[in-house]
Amino acid sequence: MKQVRAKSPSAQLAGFLAKFTPEVAALARTSLAMMRKRLPGAIELVYDNYNALAIGFAPTERASDAVFSIAVFPRRPILCFLQSGAQLRDPDGLLEGSGTRVRHIPLASPAVLDTPAVRALMNEALERADVPFDRRAKRRIVIKSISKKQRPRVPRASPPRARRQSGGL
Secondary structure (H helix, E strand, C coil): CCCCCCCCHHHHHHHHHHHHHHHHHHHHHHHHHHHHHHHCCCCCEEEEECCCCEEECCCCCHHHHHCCEEEEECCEEEECCCCCHCCCCCCCCCCCCCCCCCEEECCCCCHHHHHHHHHHHHHHHHHHCCCCCCCCCCCCEEEEEEECCCCCCCCCCCCCCCCCCCCCC
């Protein structure tokens, strides 16, 4: 009998990203690589949800301990500040959202992650984290959930605009 090998978490994540347009997938992959460099030892908690693919960065496997996530939507990824986003000092007005905890920054380019203002926000979020990261821990990916039903991962084409008919009598 042929034995079926389960895909590794890395292979599963690659498959989830492959559902997006090549441009969005490349932006997400580069952003994830930058986050991994910035947070060695983080556990990546992956949720292939109805609305988006979310990759949380946490010091433990508990979702409530995640400090950041990259949420990938059909048009772009965003960087989410999960624990204290609403309390962060944001003199440049980069943070978007109106929830009581979470704020986010759109990632038009991975370079956004390296700007001094975003690095300062990330440093403050790490200082405020409920559980500190262990930089010596081994990085790993944990697939937490895969929704059976999902919105399309590529943007829908805009409907053509109705043309005005000129003419008359």
